[in-house]
Every structure is written in structure tokens, then in C-alpha cells.
Amino acid sequence: xxxxxxxxxxxxxxxxxxxxxxxxxxxxxxxxxxxxxxxxxxxxxxxxxxxxxxxxxxxxxxxxxxxxxxxxxxxxxxxxxxxxxxxxxxxxxxxxxxxxxxxxxxxxxxxxxxxxxxxxxxxxxxxxxxxxxxxxxxxxxxxxxxxxxxxxxxxxxxxxxxxxxxxxxxxxxxxxxxxxx
Amino acid sequence: xxxxxxxxxxxxxxxxxxxxxxxxxxxxxxxxxxxxxxxxxxxxxxxxxxxxxxxxxxxxxxxxxxxxxxxxxxxxxxxxxxxxxxxxxxxxxxxxxxxxxxxxxxxxxxxxxxxxxxxxxxxxxxxxxxxxxxxxxxxxxxxxxxxxxxxxxxxxxxxxxxxxxxxxxxxxxxxxxxxxx
Numbered sequence: 001x002x003x004x005x006x007x008x009x010x011x012x013x014x015x016x017x018x019x020x021x022x023x024x025x026x027x028x029x030x031x032x033x034x035x036x037x038x039x040x041x042x043x044x045x046x047x048x049x050x051x052x053x054x055x056x057x058x059x060x061x062x063x064x065x066x067x068x069x070x071x072x073x074x075x076x077x078x079x080x081x082x083x084x085x086x087x088x089x090x091x092x093x094x095x096x097x098x099x100x101x102x103x104x105x106x107x108x109x110x111x112x113x114x115x116x117x118x119x120x121x122x123x124x125x126x127x128x129x130x131x132x133x134x135x136x137x138x139x140x141x142x143x144x145x146x147x148x149x150x151x152x153x154x155x156x157x158x159x160x161x162x163x164x165x166x167x168x169x170x171x172x173x174x175x176x177x178x179x180x181x
Numbered sequence: 182x183x184x185x186x187x188x189x190x191x192x193x194x195x196x197x198x199x200x201x202x203x204x205x206x207x208x209x210x211x212x213x214x215x216x217x218x219x220x221x222x223x224x225x226x227x228x229x230x231x232x233x234x235x236x237x238x239x240x241x242x243x244x245x246x247x248x249x250x251x252x253x254x255x256x257x258x259x260x261x262x263x264x265x266x267x268x269x270x271x272x273x274x275x276x277x278x279x280x281x282x283x284x285x286x287x288x289x290x291x292x293x294x295x296x297x298x299x300x301x302x303x304x305x306x307x308x309x310x311x312x313x314x315x316x317x318x319x320x321x322x323x324x325x326x327x328x329x330x331x332x333x334x335x336x337x338x339x340x341x342x343x344x345x346x347x348x349x350x351x352x353x354x355x356x357x358x359x360x361x362x
Contacts, residue, residue, distance in 0.1 A: 021202060021203060022202060022203075022206070025203070025316070025317035025319060025320070028315060028316040028317055029316045029317055029320045031314070031316075032312050032314035032315065032316040032320075033312070033316070033320075054315060058314055058315060089346060090346055090348070090349060090352070090353040090354065090355075091348060091349070091350075092348050092349070092350060093335060093348045094332075094335070095332050095335055095336070096348070121351050121352050122351060124351075127349075127350060127351060129346070129348055130335075131213050131214070131334070131335040132335070132345075132346035132348060133212070133213035133239055133339065134209060134213065134235060134239060135206070135209040135210045135212075135213040135214070135323070136206035136209055136210055136319050136323075138206060138317050138319040138320050138323075139206070139210045139213075139214075139319050139320055139322070139323030141320070142316070142317075142319075142320030142323050142324055143323055143324065143327055146324055146327070147332075151275070151276050151328075153312070154274060154275070154276055154311075154312040154313070155276070158314065164313075165270060165271055165310070165313035167271070167272060167273050167274045167277070167310055167313060168271060168272070168273070168308075169272075169273060169308060170302050170303060170305075170308060171271070171302050172271040173271065174271075
């Protein structure tokens, strides 16, 4: 995996309450699959707390950042030389485009809910379809991040974890770090 | 992709209403990623209708089957020479075990919700962790199926589709088949 790869995510188009759990899963996938940060508009503030609790227990310093307008973030990131990758079932096939994506260094991944503003198709540098069948923004994000990083995100250490899983054939094996707080 | 590969999924441990949307996404991923069937207990019957509507529009004959007890299905499938793959963040790492999984021909994937009965760890032939960080059963299932099939599930034709997406760089390009019904 390239050491200088920076991945950030922005969630757009979700509906309050109805989409909260899906948005939480999108944030969890972002964190577990090596993104540094997720930007969100109009969400339940509890999502930020949940992710912070997870950092505390399982390590790392993944950031949830609330924003007012997704478009300002997309524009700002473009200026900072990020490439914008919009996940949509209508886009170019991940199988066809993954090699090109792997060459990029700074990526902002746009994860839409059911309806997204038309503009995002134009603003995006890449519109990417993870298959061309309906499924889930959660699975689409996971596959994109896995393909770009070739699975190496799962070898990454999450710093300062209180709990660490030791992979095992049957049952659960968790290393618990003693702390004094 | 091996032509004789058969993948089925069973969803266990979900709570009615609270987990309905996540379960729907699990079913959608199963269908879009090449599984033939999903077994479910105690779910909103609307999930079956949604998936049937999706088959009608986007093709294929993915099956949603309601069952009484997950354990009977797991045992029955074991007798039918299926290998049982249980997704759990505590299991063996997908990066380490994927080669072995690719050699199997009949797989029943067990997708748990937050709490699963202890027994499943023993009944499973493989307990597989898609990373060892918390994320989502939706993304875990997607990665498992993508790795086993090496992405070839996205090249598969869904028969008798009314609508078919033509992957495109910007916007939406959908082929609509004329029908007489």
C-alpha cells in the first residue's frame, strides 16, 4: 500500500433518522477500511459519539466531522488536489477502473443515499459503479476501499487500542490492555 | 469463476424492525454479488416483496426464503455437502484464508447481527473475519463474496432484466427493454 495515500469520505443525501443506521455503518466502514475522516451533513450527533467510543476501544484516530454543505467540501478538496470519487451504480465499472484509482494519492469518496443531486456526477473526477445492480452504499464503499488498497488496510495497526482481536478458528480471543484511567 | 460454485446466505440474530433495513441491504448484497438465495427468520415480509420487485426490474431469480430455525438450515446444508462460512470479526483473517475458500464449491454464508448464538462458532467450517475491527455485516458479506469470486460476479448477466445499466463516465445510461405486460 502506498504510504502517502489519503482517503476521506463524505456522506450526502441521507435523510435524518431513516438513514441514521446506514450512515453509521458507512462511517464504521470508512474507519475500518483505512479512511482518515468522514464528513457529514444533517445527521444524528450520536454517530460522532459512537465512532469516538470505538476509537477509544479499538484504536486509531478516525474523525467524524459535521459540515453544513457537502458542495463546499468537494470544492475545497478539489483545490487541495484530491480526486473526487463518486460511488454510483451508473458509473464506470470498478473492475475496469481500479488500476487507475490505485495511482491516485488523495481521494475524497462521495457516498450518496437513495437520491443524490445531479451536480455530483459533474463535480466528480470518477463516477464508479461497484457492479451495476442495486445493493448498498455500505458494500459499495467497502469494495472500493478494498480494491484500491488491495486488502492491505486489514494489516494496519490501530494505535492505542484497549482491545485487540487475535484472529482465531473458533470462538473469541481478545487481548485487553491494562490501563489506569 | 468456477461454474459450479453455489453460494447461499442465511441471516441470523436480527431484531425485527430495528434491523430490517440492514437485513434488506444484506439481501441486496447477496443478490448483486452472485448468491442464489437468502434464508431468513423473523423478518418483515416486505423484504421478500422488495427483492422480487428488484428481480423483475434488474433481472435474475434470486430467492428470499423464510425459515423457522436457522440451525435446521445449517445442519441440512452440511448434510448436502455445503461448507459453512460464518462471518465474525473474531475469525481467521480473510486475507489469510481466501485461497482456501476459493477451492470450495458449495458455501452457506452465515451473516449474524449484533448478537449471535455461541453454537454457530462450532457449527461453522470457517469463522472468517473481514478485518478485525468493527464495521458492518453488509460490508463483511460483500468483501467475502468479492474475494471468493475475484470480482467476476460483476460480469455476470442477470437474465430477463427490464432495465440494464450501461456503465458511463458521467450521468446515467439505462437500457430499457420493451415488454408487453
